[in-house]
Amino acid sequence: MRSVGQARVTGTGQDPRVTELSAAVARLRRELAAYPADFLDRGIAEEELAALAAMARGGMPEVRRLRRSLLLVAGAIGSVSALGAALTGVREAVELFGDPSGLSDG
Numbered sequence: 001m002r003s004v005g006q007a008r009v010t011g012t013g014q015d016p017r018v019t020e021l022s023a024a025v026a027r028l029r030r031e032l033a034a035y036p037a038d039f040l041d042r043g044i045a046e047e048e049l050a051a052l053a054a055m056a057r058g059g060m061p062e063v064r065r066l067r068r069s070l071l072l073v074a075g076a077i078g079s080v081s082a083l084g085a086a087l088t089g090v091r092e093a094v095e096l097f098g099d100p101s102g103l104s105d106g
Helices: 016-034 042-057 063-077 081-095
Strands: none
Touching: 016 042, 016 063, 016 081, 042 063, 063 081
16 A cells, blocks of 8 residues: 555656646646636746646656645636636645645644
């Protein structure tokens, strides 16, 4: 059994958490690009999603930076209900990396 913070490497040599993060970020970026209405913090969301994508491409992202970017993205697009499911996917992917302090609530 593996805990949330432990990496398991796939046959491709990539941590599956990184693969999940990449997929979730790509989905939200696509949905944001297709979203027709403009909103005030759209640029912030796009910048932070680009940062998340870059962290995922880099291999093993720093958990604190992931969580910071997630917070900024959530703040920027949190009220856009059409993007809610994709945002939840990014949040769940970030949570796979565990608590940045190494501590958990349980």
